[in-house]
Amino acid sequence: MGELKPTTTSILEPGQQSGFATTKFESLLAWAQKYSLFMNPFVTACCGMEFMAVSSPRYDFSRFGSEAPRFSPRQSDLLWVVGTIVQRQAPILKRIYEQMAEPKWVLAFGTCASSGGFYDNYACVAGLDKIIPCDVYVPGCPPRPEAVLDGLMLLQDKIQRGDRTPGIVKPRIDPVQEPNTALVQLRRSRSSAPPGIKL
Amino acid sequence: MEPLDQDLDESELELPTEPMLLNVGPAHPAMHGTVRIVMELSGEIIERCDVQVGYLHRGFEKMCERGTWTQVFPYVDRCNYVSPMLNNVGFALAGEKMLGITVPERCQWYRMILGELARMSDHLTCDGAMAMELGAFTPFLWMIKCREMLWEIMEEETGARLTHSFGRIGGMAAPPTDGFKEHVKAVVKHILSVLDEVERLLLGNRIFLDRLENVGIISAEDAISLGWTGPCLRAAGVPYDVRKAHPYLKYGEVDFDVPVGSTSDSFDRFMVRIAEMRQSARIIDQCVARMPDTGPVNVDDPRVILPPKEEVYNTIEGTIQHFKIVMEGLKLPAGEVYSYTEAGNGELGFYLVSDGSGTPHRVRIRPPCFLVTAGLERVITGQMMADVVPSFGSLNMIGGECDR
Amino acid sequence: MSQALIELVKKNFPAAVLETHSQLGDETIVLAPESWQEVCRFLKENPQSDMNMLTDLTAVDFPSREPRFEVVAHFYSLTRGHRLRLKARVGDRDGETVELGTLTDLWGSANWLERECFDMMGVKFIGHPDLRRILLYPEFEGHPLRKDYPAEKIQPLLQYRDEPNIEKVAPFGVDEGMSFGRQTHKVGIYTDEDGDSGARRKVISPADN
Numbered sequence: 001m002g003e004l005k006p007t008t009t010s011i012l013e014p015g016q017q018s019g020f021a022t023t024k025f026e027s028l029l030a031w032a033q034k035y036s037l038f039m040n041p042f043v044t045a046c047c048g049m050e051f052m053a054v055s056s057p058r059y060d061f062s063r064f065g066s067e068a069p070r071f072s073p074r075q076s077d078l079l080w081v082v083g084t085i086v087q088r089q090a091p092i093l094k095r096i097y098e099q100m101a102e103p104k105w106v107l108a109f110g111t112c113a114s115s116g117g118f119y120d121n122y123a124c125v126a127g128l129d130k131i132i133p134c135d136v137y138v139p140g141c142p143p144r145p146e147a148v149l150d151g152l153m154l155l156q157d158k159i160q161r162g163d164r165t166p167g168i169v170k171p172r173i174d175p176v177q178e179p180n181t182a183l184v185q186l187r188r189s190r191s192s193a194p195p196g197i198k199l
Numbered sequence: 200m201e202p203l204d205q206d207l208d209e210s211e212l213e214l215p216t217e218p219m220l221l222n223v224g225p226a227h228p229a230m231h232g233t234v235r236i237v238m239e240l241s242g243e244i245i246e247r248c249d250v251q252v253g254y255l256h257r258g259f260e261k262m263c264e265r266g267t268w269t270q271v272f273p274y275v276d277r278c279n280y281v282s283p284m285l286n287n288v289g290f291a292l293a294g295e296k297m298l299g300i301t302v303p304e305r306c307q308w309y310r311m312i313l314g315e316l317a318r319m320s321d322h323l324t325c326d327g328a329m330a331m332e333l334g335a336f337t338p339f340l341w342m343i344k345c346r347e348m349l350w351e352i353m354e355e356e357t358g359a360r361l362t363h364s365f366g367r368i369g370g371m372a373a374p375p376t377d378g379f380k381e382h383v384k385a386v387v388k389h390i391l392s393v394l395d396e397v398e399r400l401l402l403g404n405r406i407f408l409d410r411l412e413n414v415g416i417i418s419a420e421d422a423i424s425l426g427w428t429g430p431c432l433r434a435a436g437v438p439y440d441v442r443k444a445h446p447y448l449k450y451g452e453v454d455f456d457v458p459v460g461s462t463s464d465s466f467d468r469f470m471v472r473i474a475e476m477r478q479s480a481r482i483i484d485q486c487v488a489r490m491p492d493t494g495p496v497n498v499d500d501p502r503v504i505l506p507p508k509e510e511v512y513n514t515i516e517g518t519i520q521h522f523k524i525v526m527e528g529l530k531l532p533a534g535e536v537y538s539y540t541e542a543g544n545g546e547l548g549f550y551l552v553s554d555g556s557g558t559p560h561r562v563r564i565r566p567p568c569f570l571v572t573a574g575l576e577r578v579i580t581g582q583m584m585a586d587v588v589p590s591f592g593s594l595n596m597i598g599g600e601c602d603r
Numbered sequence: 604m605s606q607a608l609i610e611l612v613k614k615n616f617p618a619a620v621l622e623t624h625s626q627l628g629d630e631t632i633v634l635a636p637e638s639w640q641e642v643c644r645f646l647k648e649n650p651q652s653d654m655n656m657l658t659d660l661t662a663v664d665f666p667s668r669e670p671r672f673e674v675v676a677h678f679y680s681l682t683r684g685h686r687l688r689l690k691a692r693v694g695d696r697d698g699e700t701v702e703l704g705t706l707t708d709l710w711g712s713a714n715w716l717e718r719e720c721f722d723m724m725g726v727k728f729i730g731h732p733d734l735r736r737i738l739l740y741p742e743f744e745g746h747p748l749r750k751d752y753p754a755e756k757i758q759p760l761l762q763y764r765d766e767p768n769i770e771k772v773a774p775f776g777v778d779e780g781m782s783f784g785r786q787t788h789k790v791g792i793y794t795d796e797d798g799d800s801g802a803r804r805k806v807i808s809p810a811d812n
């Protein structure tokens with residue numbers, strides 16, 4: 001097995017020039033791909049609960065085209081690695097990734113999948129990028145569903161532009177760029193009631 | 200294939216009759232936990248199987264030995280990650296048993312309410328996932344919607360939807376919010392109505408019943424011998440509930456029933472969880488009525504509780520207290536303790552060994568679903584291949600707790 | 604938890620009981636390892652104790668003591684509601700000859716609990732039908748919960764990818780990735796160093812978000 005490298009989707013042979021028709025076609029293809037990602041949820045741990053929440057009616061990610069979970073890697077193009085990858089699970093993850101057909105993307109859901117989380121011990125792999133290449137990292141323990149949706153949108157943008165560099169989902173209020181915001185806001189105001197319930 | 204041009208006697212053609220090895224691998228479509236079941240099939244019947252766990256072994260017990268006692272709470276949360284408050288409360292009670300302190304009354308009611316909300320969230324997830332694995336997608340969505348509402352309460356109170364790390368030895372990290380009681384009452388009422396809808400939808404469905412009834416039966420003696428506790432044991436007919444048998448917090452003062460099954464099949468395990476959710480709602484109603492609105496939540500003991508920030512910055516005693524608790528860890532006296540509570544899957548035990556310093560010597564989590572998963576072999580042997588998924592789902596194996 | 608249990612065991616096995624205590628209400632008996640199986644069988648079959656559930660079996664490592672390991676078992680009786688903790692001290696300073704009799708023929712829970720104890724601490728249970736690792740993979744060497752096993756020592760099954768900067772997640776500056784919402788096309792202009800997308804791309808000009 002050679003080195004695992006992600007490839008771009010390109011209909012051009014090497015040496016060919018890209019013209020109007022090919023770029024338009026590529027962008028149409030990318031549009032189709034990004035709005036029809038068949039996901040393969042490789043769910044291991046607690047992030048799986050947030051995964052269930054993101055797939056549920058409140059934060060639905062099927063609005064983004066990512067409707068159908070395909071538990072077989074042969075039929076999917078986006079691998080959601082949800083939860084901690086332990087050393088025992090690593091060969092299985094690699095095998096699942098290898099079984100997927102090109103073009104394929106990987107989304108690391110949660111801090112454990114992105115970088116190992118707070119499990120720096122004998123049992124866990126410090127991030128799935130030590131085993132397979134990854135396209136989007138969604139940090140959080142577990143990440144809020146909005147962050148996961150941001151990650152999905154980031155991935156869709158990357159697919160549209162044919163960009164294979166990995167990206168991390170940043171928080172909505174980035175503390176680096178907006179240092180004056182009151183970051184620590186422990187309790188929301190009680191003006192938001194659960195939907196359909198009168199308090 | 201025999202070549203067609205050879206003369207063959209009919210009786211020489213034999214069909215192979217070895218059992219087939221099938222691997223339901225660690226990456227499988229069932230919604231519960233990552234486990235590997237290697238089975239020997241004869242046709243559709245499972246002759247033997249080997250359940251292999253450990254695909255989520257994250258080394259909790261080793262990690263706990265590297266920090267302080269309070270730093271165990273995030274690890275413990277991620278054990279049974281569908282009902283993290285129950286784990287938090289369990290560990291806090293273990294630490295308090297070792298110290299010999301009791302938290303104030305308000306904290307006890309608060310812990311009970313949050314614990315029962317977490318139990319409801321656990322059972323909603325289990326039953327919803329079970330229904331989904333059998334093809335009933337809608338109840339899953341309804342139950343997850345209910346779980347979202349529960350998580351909103353948790354987020355208001357603790358700051359996090361799922362992994363709260365809210366318990367502390369000696370109390371909780373923060374007192375209840377102002378709108379807590381109304382919020383809880385409204386959500387619990389709604390969840391009960393959704394449970395009615397789910398029952399109406401599922402319990403009349405012939406396919407659902409046929410797939411669960413008389414599937415995955417285990418005898419009560421086997422269950423007891425295997426160390427099963429919790430809903431799985433109660434579905435086998437044994438009415439053992441730690442909250443009733445050895446009451447802790449204020450469980451001795453509230454009225455609730457313990458649902459017990461009769462046939463010990465997957466359907467009983469499903470129904471026991473639905474019934475338990477209703478009982479949890481009953482407990483929550485009583486706790487909400489009886490929880491005092493004012494009063495301290497943390498025990499008033501400088502050895503364990505962090506002082507308020509004003510004192511830390513303005514008085515020397517506060518600074519020293521804060522320093523000692525944070526840097527050295529709160530010190531539990533040397534010795535050992537085994538403390539047990541009723542978690543989502545059964546008797547969650549904590550066996551703590553302390554050497555008197557702030558770092559744990561040994562934190563042993565007695566995982567209820569590790570032993571329940573040990574019984575999976577006995578449950579599915581002799582069943583058909585298609586019965587594995589509902590049986591496994593009804594046992595509610597949570598990977599984080601089973602493998603730690 | 605009752606003192607009567609301790610009295611019962613002391614009466615029937617006076618030679619086996621090395622120590623007892625009732626710290627914090629948990630009755631505990633330290634047994635001689637040779638009589639482990641006998642006492643446990645007695646506790647299960649005797650109608651006064653009737654311990655029908657082996658709740659937990661684990662081990663604790665005290666590297667400064669001799670014998671080093673302490674195997675701890677918790678028993679519970681569903682009919683009588685009492686609990687007991689039994690301990691047996693085994694093993695020498697180096698962690699060799701850590702052996703104890705198995706309880707698998709008495710309780711079904713002992714099967715997996717003893718496998719886990721073997722996996723994590725290296726306690727060998729004599730007579731166990733299938734003593735292999737349960738939480739870790741068979742290629743793992745050593746017993747991680749022992750105090751002399753360093754917590755960070757990994758034994759990977761796969762070779763890690765040969766990528767530069769693999770020790771940390773890719774170095775993103777303030778301007779890379781998305782700041783909010785949909786990523787616009789005003790991001791850093793990237794260039795390919797080698798023409799294929801495996802290597803890290805180099806940013807020519809930063810984005811003006």
